[in-house]
Amino acid sequence: MSQSTENLSSFKIWLLAMRPKTLPAAMGPVIVGTAMAVGDQAFAFLPALAALLVSLLLQIGSNLANDVFDFKKGKDTEERTGPLRVTQAGLLTPGQVMSGMGVVFALALALGLYLAWVGGWVILALGIAAIISAIAYTGGPYPLGYHGLGEVFVFIFFGPVAVCGTYYVQAGYVSAAAWWASLPVGFLITAILVVNNFRDLPQDKKTGKRTIAVRLGPNGTKGEYFLLLAASFAVPLIMWLQGIASGWVLCAWLSLPFVLPLIQDIRTKQGKPLNATLAGTARLSLFFSILLSAGYLLGKIT
Template structure:
């Protein structure tokens, strides 16, 4: 029995497993998509709320899956420099975390049934694919997170799929602005994964994980992080000049006050200090989306 377990209540342990600091970033795509539908005059509250809950549940389910599968594969050890993982710490058994994961994904699938009923059956298929992708990140016979595929998959599902999907369930079509705005959202979410892989590259390499940070090194990972941030902010002026967005969408640049110090932490530090940048990048993504929504409201 882990003596540390007695320091936590059961509810607090599950709260740690949820990883609440990761949840705001999961909402970024929904905020951007809903801001666009409101600006286009086609916002629908029911599907929007369901999409928001699905985003949160998918993030929580992914966190549970990563927690238990990384432990079972020997990736999470006592040498890990990231925030506490409940399975590795002995606070929850693998079976308990898997039951929680199944419950969360079942709830997400039920909400996807509602979204399919209000829009298209293809949304249900998309939901199944998204859940399988969340499981396959660290689980299954070929965990793509261990083979350098985590970054593009994170970009795809947290960017284009999430933004375009949230827009579609409200309108039953996808506007050009929704497609284009899915790119900065996906880039900022991918940046969170880049920090995670930069911090863990030594222990990942020892465990046989071949993330991009392991394959190409720390300097390359920092350049990838900077490219994600730069791309997210640089795209906005082009979308405004092309007429897809109002000029007030530039309010998103206000989030640079968070992005710059976070980039400096990533640029200059190693190890556990990068946990600060991990949470900071999540705040950047949320602030970017909120400022974007405010800009469209001003329009």
């Protein structure tokens, strides 16, 4: 334990474990799904609030699961370049982190039962699947993230499931606009994971973690990142050209100035400096979500 961490309070240690900087990624999908519901005159406050809390809890639970399971599998070594992991640093025991994870997922499930009461058994099934996937990302006999499946599951659960699920518990159905809007949200949040895996590529390769970044190599991973960003900004244009939403959805393009520095980072940086790129990609996903939501709403009132 370093001098910088040995005097931390229990609250600050748990805050480190929860990784609050990752939470904007959990907020974006709910913002978009709720904005779509508002625009379609289907807004419902309590289901929207419950969806937001569930999304945040799932993200926190996933962070705790990654912290403890990566430690147990010996994947967190001294060469780690990502943010501090509390289990590896000895700030919390594996048992404490597992208990915290259980409490967080139990709270998510409790709120999920309310959403299931509102939206039916499909919502409950999706919620349980999300919890299982969050644990199975680094835990269990076949950890998804270790076998190159991380991006697939992040896209599914942070894109279509989160956005369309948020819309569904308010409207009772899923509109074409909500479905299309879920795609760029999922792409951008997946891009956050790509930066994470690109940063950890050398260490993951050494420890046998077969992420997509390890499989594609540095240049292929850069291409994956660029493709996800390009696809994200293409979707609002498609929505407009197909008449799914008004041209106001192109407000999402106002987040383009955030893109060029990120592209430059991916092209030139390696290791720990990419932590700032990861945070920047998370900010981009949130700003894009807010601007897309605002554009959809403006199209409804103009």
